[in-house]
Amino acid sequence: MTRRPHFPYLLPLLGFCLTALKHRRRTQEDARKAAGEKWKVSDLVFTTRNGPPIERRSFNRAFGAHCR
Numbered sequence: 034m035t036r037r038p039h040f041p042y043l044l045p046l047l048g049f050c051l052t053a054l055k056h057r058r059r060t061q062e063d064a065r066k067a068a069g070e071k072w073k074v075s076d077l078v079f080t081t082r083n084g085p086p087i088e089r090r091s092f093n094r095a096f097g098a099h100c101r
Contacts, residue, residue, distance in 0.1 A: 054078065 046054075057078060064082050065072045073084035081087055 061078075061080065064080075065084065068083045071083045073080075075084055075086070077086055079087055081091075
């Protein structure tokens, strides 16, 4: 379960969602180590290989490629 700041109640997380987020955390940690000093610290779950937010156009292009 997780809390959203503006909602006073809990939202359930399905098991496969939690597994995917834990996997993403490990993947991001590997990316952080590989980037070294180039890493931009953020509290984001999905980032570029150096840590900053993914640009909308880049995300749309990558998502489209995966859907094909």
